[in-house]
Amino acid sequence: MSGDKDMNSEQNKPTDTAVQAAYQAVNQHWSHAEQERWSILYNFLMANTILLLAWAAVYASAVCVKSPVLLILSAGGVLISLLWLTIGCRVNLFIRRYGELGEKVESILHLQDLGPFHRGETIRAEGQVNVTEQRCRVTAMELVGRWIPSRVFVLIIPGLFAAIYLLLFILSWPVF
Numbered sequence: 620m621s622g623d624k625d626m627n628s629e630q631n632k633p634t635d636t637a638v639q640a641a642y643q644a645v646n647q648h649w650s651h652a653e654q655e656r657w658s659i660l661y662n663f664l665m666a667n668t669i670l671l672l673a674w675a676a677v678y679a680s681a682v683c684v685k686s687p688v689l690l691i692l693s694a695g696g697v698l699i700s701l702l703w704l705t706i707g708c709r710v711n712l713f714i715r716r717y718g719e720l721g722e723k724v725e726s727i728l729h730l731q732d733l734g735p736f737h738r739g740e741t742i743r744a745e746g747q748v749n750v751t752e753q754r755c756r757v758t759a760m761e762l763v764g765r766w767i768p769s770r771v772f773v774l775i776i777p778g779l780f781a782a783i784y785l786l787l788f789i790l791s792w793p794v795f
Contacts, residue, residue, distance in 0.1 A: 642724040646735070649717035656710045660773050663703040667780055670696050674787060689791035696784030704777040711770045 674692045677685050721736030728734075767775065 638724060638727050642721070642728060645717055645721045645724055649714065649721055649736070652710060652713045652717055656707070656714065656769065656773050659703065659706055659710060660776060663699075663777060663780075666699060667696065670699070686791060686793045690788060693784045693788035693791050697781050697788065700777045700781035700784060704774060704781070707773045707777060711773070714770070 670692060674689060674696070677688050677692065682688075718736050721734070725734035725736055
């Protein structure tokens with residue numbers, strides 16, 4: 620019986636070709652998810668530009684009933700910001716899961732030192748990039764990048780816009 624279990628586990632073991640194909644697929648999905656993160660932020664910024672311009676145009680107009688329109692635009696801005704915040708969280712989760720899966724496949728392929736998933740985690744953990752085993756001079760922007768990685772940056776921006784829209788919502792009340 621135990622021989623049958625060993626034989627079945629050997630039959631279920633993925634081939635090198637299958638592991639390499641899985642690695643390539645994970646790498647492509649990870650790259651696509653990373654591109655989606657920035658595409659989502661770009662679309663968010665475009666939508667907010669239009670919404671803020673609309674709010675400013677109504678605010679500057681001489682229309683008597685502008686307060687309800689301003690309230691609707693600013694409330695819509697808060698809702699859009701919260702929606703984009705949840706989408707950003709979801710994309711970050713996808714990227715993290717693909718990265719974890721990529722690291723697992725790299726360990727199966729013995730690519731820990733060469734693979735982008737493991738190297739990326741190592742670089743982030745060290746907080747620096749080694750070029751031919753020598754430390755690079757770190758610029759001020761790279762230091763900021765260490766404090767605010769892209770996964771956090773794409774969440775900060777919608778949060779800041781939500782705060783701006785809350786302020787605009789308050790300013791839209793007829794009392795002000």
